[in-house]
Amino acid sequence: MTSNYHIGIDLGGTKIEVAVLDSQDKIVFRERLLTEAHLGSEHIFNQIHSLYKKALISIQNKTHSLGLGTPGSISKKTHLLKNSNTLCLNSLPLQSLLEDKLVHDIVIENDANCFALAEALMGAGKGYPSVFGVIMGTGCGGGIVFDGKIRQGPQNIAGEWGHMVIDPQGYPCYCGANGCVESFISGGGLEKRIQDKTGKTLSAIDFFNAPSKDEALKNIKQDFYARFGQALANLINILDPDIVVLGGGLSNEKSLYKEGIDEVYSRIFNDTPSTPIVKNMLGDSAGVIGAALIGRGLTQ
Template identity: 50%
Template sequence: MYKIGIDLGGTKIEGICLDGSHNVLVRKRIMTNQHNGYESILDSIVSLVGQIASGLSDYSIGICTPGAISKKTGMIKNSNTQCLIGMPLKDDLERLLGRTVAMENDANCFAMAEATLGAATGYGLVFGVILGTGVGGGIVIDGRLHRGRTLIAGEWGHHTLHIHGNKCYCGRQGCVETYISGPALEKRWSELSGKHEKLSDIVKQEGNDVKLWKKEFLENFGIALANVIDILDPDAIVLGGGVSNIDFLYTEGKKAVYDNVFSDLIDTPILKNKLGDSAGVFGAAML
């Protein structure tokens, strides 16, 4: 069976077709044009699948979406592509395409891709981490995605890190996401230094402000990820998203994690992703 994956992003929609050996047969990108609304996005996905599936009869379809499907309503929630919120995206696409569609959020697709084709290939229980605009995660066990009873497995970004801490868009305080996401780290740097700079520029600097910023970052990263290890005890952790490009996370960051794990043997691999921004489309195909 051929595998078609669609990665629905805020600016582009990417599609891919893999054969049974995971060789790429077709790969296409089109603009999302979310300003044209929900119906336009549906039409674009259907058209892209049609182009990729041309001449094929036996294929599956997996779709990586911004946001997640509510188990309660079947509608999209928590999406940064706002025209999708409250819409039955999966049901509408299945109706228009005339076949079953597998659909997951970007963190689950990332975890699936890295566990199947990327940095964590060959490991049993893999925790895939997204450290970007937000903080998310996905769990893959022996090649199968673990979603959980209410489809929230892996959502470590909304674990409480500091009980009376930073306010989060979810309505609570102290969530992991409010401390170690890209925007949170840039905001904290601005508070310490008075400068508004990108994360990639902050990590190149020296001085007392950056030392304090880095110390806080490592403490929060270490505690947050150690909590996950204490619960899951995964065979490997793979980091993705823009924040994952910071080199010290794989040295000093790993030590900060190990220092907080409840075990006398701590050797969990903390790996940098191999697939980069291609993880979404490959993960969708793997669904």
């Protein structure tokens, strides 16, 4: 049976959001709650259930597909969630638990893949054959879309550039490695480095707005651009995507599109680097829109 509505749930470390798309891909309902992961997995499931019930009311319980975007992915071997930075959800049978609680079939996909799909079909990547979507928020993730479909890979890890090691002597990551991209250029990683190097507690936004005369912060900023350049150049050298779309809170930092891109281009294995590296168009709606779209089976 064809669904006239597509419900998407975006499960983030800070917030959980639900949105309903109609048959024309227009958002007809949208709401969010805090994740409050410190209260545990059962609390998170209750938050999801509450949002889902409100979405159902908005469409009068009509036929719908249901997709959920989450950090990490479902293991094809164990069917348990793995690699999530919402640690209390790792090693849980997320799909079966949620299907029992919501009493509906659900498609689960990595949150960065959801972001990439939404931007590829409806946002900054529309019209490009291949799109790499980057999330630089609390964590750092990525997703690959070819010809309008998410590339998952046989291990469900395609696009996980946040856990590409760029400095083996770097900070330890929850994944078990040292010096992952996420530890350098995510918001959380950047804030930890600022604290360790300067003793200051600064948000990523305040950091980029800090006075340029502070030498310690200036050095961290230069290193940030260099790490961003190395990480993204490595990715482009391997995939050579038609476009890279940046998302997450750090994608709002204007200097990424000048100093950051200069660092990327200086490291690409080509004498005339030309990969468009652009800001997302859908803002913080991209993840939840992508979650709604995945119910259509847009993976490969």
